[in-house]
Amino acid sequence: MAPAGRPGAKKGILERLESGEVVIGDGSFLITLEKRGYVKAGVWTPEAVIEHPDAVRQLHMEFLRAGSNVMQTFTFSASEDNMESKWEDVNAAACDLAREVAGKGDALVAGGICQTSVYKYHKDEARIKKLFRLQLEVFAQKNVDFLIAEYFEHVEEAVWAVEVLKESDRPVAVTMCIGPEGDMHDVTPGECAVRLVKAGASIVGVNCRFGPETSLKTVKLMKEGLERAGLKAYLMVQPLGFHTPDCSKEGFVDLPEYPFGLEPRVATRWDIQKYAREAYNLGVRYIGGCCGFEPYHIRAIAEELAPERGFLPLASEKHGSWGSGLDMHTKPWVRARARREYWENLLPASGRPFCPSLSKPDD
Numbered sequence: 001m002a003p004a005g006r007p008g009a010k011k012g013i014l015e016r017l018e019s020g021e022v023v024i025g026d027g028s029f030l031i032t033l034e035k036r037g038y039v040k041a042g043v044w045t046p047e048a049v050i051e052h053p054d055a056v057r058q059l060h061m062e063f064l065r066a067g068s069n070v071m072q073t074f075t076f077s078a079s080e081d082n083m084e085s086k087w088e089d090v091n092a093a094a095c096d097l098a099r100e101v102a103g104k105g106d107a108l109v110a111g112g113i114c115q116t117s118v119y120k121y122h123k124d125e126a127r128i129k130k131l132f133r134l135q136l137e138v139f140a141q142k143n144v145d146f147l148i149a150e151y152f153e154h155v156e157e158a159v160w161a162v163e164v165l166k167e168s169d170r171p172v173a174v175t176m177c178i179g180p181e182g183d184m185h186d187v188t189p190g191e192c193a194v195r196l197v198k199a200g201a202s203i204v205g206v207n208c209r210f211g212p213e214t215s216l217k218t219v220k221l222m223k224e225g226l227e228r229a230g231l232k233a234y235l236m237v238q239p240l241g242f243h244t245p246d247c248s249k250e251g252f253v254d255l256p257e258y259p260f261g262l263e264p265r266v267a268t269r270w271d272i273q274k275y276a277r278e279a280y281n282l283g284v285r286y287i288g289g290c291c292g293f294e295p296y297h298i299r300a301i302a303e304e305l306a307p308e309r310g311f312l313p314l315a316s317e318k319h320g321s322w323g324s325g326l327d328m329h330t331k332p333w334v335r336a337r338a339r340r341e342y343w344e345n346l347l348p349a350s351g352r353p354f355c356p357s358l359s360k361p362d363d
Contacts, residue, residue, distance in 0.1 A: 013070075013108055013146045014171050014202060017234045017285050022305050025070050025238050025288020026063040027298050031259065033059065041259055045082055046074045049093040056094075060101035062295040067302025067313030068288070071098040072110045072148060073139075079131045081117050091135055095142035110173070111139030113161060114151040125160055132164040139168070146171040150207050150238075153177055153184045155192040159199045166200040173203035173236055173286070179210050180217050181249045189218050190225020197226060197233045205236030208290040209251025212267065212275035215239035220282060235284040239275070241267050241292030246358040252291075254361035264350050266292060270343045272300035280305060 016023055029046070033039040038048040038055045049056050060071055073094040080087045098109045113135050116128050132149075139147060147165045149172065152158035158174055165172045174196050182188045187195075193204050204226075206218050219237050226233060242265040244252045252258050257265065267275075272289075279287045287305075289297055295315070302313040303321065319325070326338035336342070350357075 010106060010108065010145075012171070013110075013173075014234075017203070020285070022280065022309050023069060023286045024067050024298060024301055024305075025236075025286060026060070026068040026072055027289040027293030027295065028241060028291050029056075029059060029074050030076060031262075031291040032294065034259070043077075043082075045077050046090060046094065047083075047086065049074050049090055049097055050086075053093065053097060056097050057101060059295075060097060061104070063298055064101055064105045064107055065313065066295040066298040066315045068298050069105070069107045070110050070288070071102040071107050072112050073098045073144070075112050075135065076114050076151070077117075078135065079113065079116055080134055081131055087134070088138060091138040092142065095139065095144060098144075099142065108145040109142075110146050110148045111135070111142070111144035112148045112150055113165070114149070115153060115157055115161075119154060119157045123156070128157065129160055129164050132161050133167070136164060136168060139170075144170065146173065148172075149174040149201075151175070151177045151209075155183050155187045155195050156185070158192070159195055162196055162199040162201045171202050172200060173205075174201045175205045175207035175236055175238060177207060177209040177251060178218060179214050179247065179249060179251060180221060184249075188225065189221035190228065193222035193225045193233070194229045194231060197231045201233060203234040203236050203286055205238070205284070205286070207236075207238035208240060209253070210239060210247055211242055211244040211252075211265075212239045212271070212278075214244065214247065216275070216278055216282060216284075219279075219284060223283065234286060235282070236286035236288075237279055237284050238288040238290045238293075241272075241289055241294060241297050243267060243271075246361065248361040248363050250361075250363055254363040256359050256362055262292065264352065264355070267297065268343075268346075268348060269296055269300040270346070272297045273304040274344075276301040276304040280308065 030044050034041050038052045075091050075094045078090045102109045147170050149161035196204050206215050248254045299315045306312050322340035323338045329335050
């Protein structure tokens with residue numbers, strides 16, 4: 001199967017999903033750019049789009065080459081409450097970078113907003129909706145293709161976000177950063193999905209906070225809730241690129257390794273191929289990643305689902321399927337690893353003999 005070339009006219013997000021196409025999202029920006037020296041941990045705001053645009057552009061390009069066909073604007077926490085006077089320039093620059101890279105392939109631009117810093121302390125609907133609306137105005141001016149409200153702990157605030165985004169004529173996706181226990185007010189995943197679809201979202205799911213296995217459990221509960229309510233929506237999942245079975249309800253932020261010691265938990269490319277197949281079998285057609293999800297993880301999704309998509313990503317030109325490139329190795333025991341069965345059954349060691357396999361959350 002050959003890698004795909006440059007596209008013709010681009011279909012919209014809903015047109016793609018309606019036709020059964022697999023949409024592959026992008027991956028980690030904050031965590032990855034922090035490691036590369038362009039984002040400051042703690043505040044986690046995206047000034048890099050102005051201060052270091054080449055770094056952001058490069059990461060977009062890596063995801064595009066790996067198989068992403070959505071370039072999400074790097075606008076996480078880029079609302080007025082977090083960035084004061086910088087917010088407008090940051091949102092505009094992020095849109096320009098995403099559009100520039102999307103134009104180099106068959107990718108759409110998604111304008112992204114997230115939960116505010118205001119909600120937990122002042123549940124002022126009018127004030128919070130104004131913050132969302134300010135970002136939406138920039139996205140409309142920049143003519144993004146669709147909109148994503150992501151990383152919401154509380155369904156009430158997520159509903160407010162959807163209601164604002166529906167003021168535009170663009171499709172709306174929404175993802176919550178919750179696990180199977182539901183949101184921080186104990187609203188179940190199924191009920192969260194129902195409320196979000198009733199608010200006008202066409203695509204619902206989860207992102208961040210939890211690893212692939214837990215995130216798929218949550219999406220399954222959302223799907224079941226929608227089915228019970230007789231509602232339909234497309235499903236979306238963008239989990240961490242880390243294994244987090246020991247998380248509490250708050251997710252990986254409560255693990256003692258967050259955010260600077262998570263490397264031993266990184267998922268392998270083979271873990272992500274398994275995740276992609278399980279997501280597809282669950283009926284999810286928008287599949288991507290969030291924090292810790294590197295370009296090679298996105299390539300793993302694209303390679304696993306290449307039979308359904310009909311092509312490989314450009315990055316597969318330098319990657320043999322299931323380690324097949326190792327058959328050129330000079331060592332016979334390494335050549336023996338050039339097969340799917342080896343990598344599917346491998347139990348990787350951490351190399352840390354005195355470290356536990358699981359942690360106790362700090363909450």
